[in-house]
Amino acid sequence: MEHWIPVLWVALSIVVLLFLTIYVKLHSFVALLIVAVLVAFLTGLSMDQLVSAISKGAGNTLAGVGLIVVLGAALGQLMTDCGASKRVADVILKTCGSKFLKWGLLFIGSIFGTAMFFEVGFVIMMPLVIGIAREAKVPYMGAVIN
Secondary structure, eight states: OGGGHHHHHHHHHHHHHHHHHHTSOOOHHHHHHHHHHHHHHHHTOOHHHHHHHHHHHHHHHHHHHHHHHHHHHHHHHHHHHHTHHHHHHHHHHHHHTTTTHHHHHHHHHHHHHHHSOHHHHHHHHHHHHHHHHHHHTOOTGGGTOO
């Protein structure tokens, strides 16, 4: 029976996490952190082990995401500097026109989105959206929000 207790804690933590995010409307990161601390105490981790585990896990995650975002930003800047963003903007405007600009951006975003992580796609798409909005003479946010 002793080997089922960790499974019970995990099941309980999932229920608590869903409750905190759906009903309490707590931010996902804060809810996940609260649930992680709860499970750590339920499984008997000491405070030192808990702090070490959280900092190691958060550090590894942020290091991986940070690298992806930096490389994505560099690629986005290269696209802007070499004129690729302008060329894509011209083609989208020529093909879609100002009236269907959002559909063109949706199509390009789908192409970028299938090939890379969200963060990288977002960082690459922002200079592109700004370039398209400038060419179409529409507000930046107006190009992407209805």
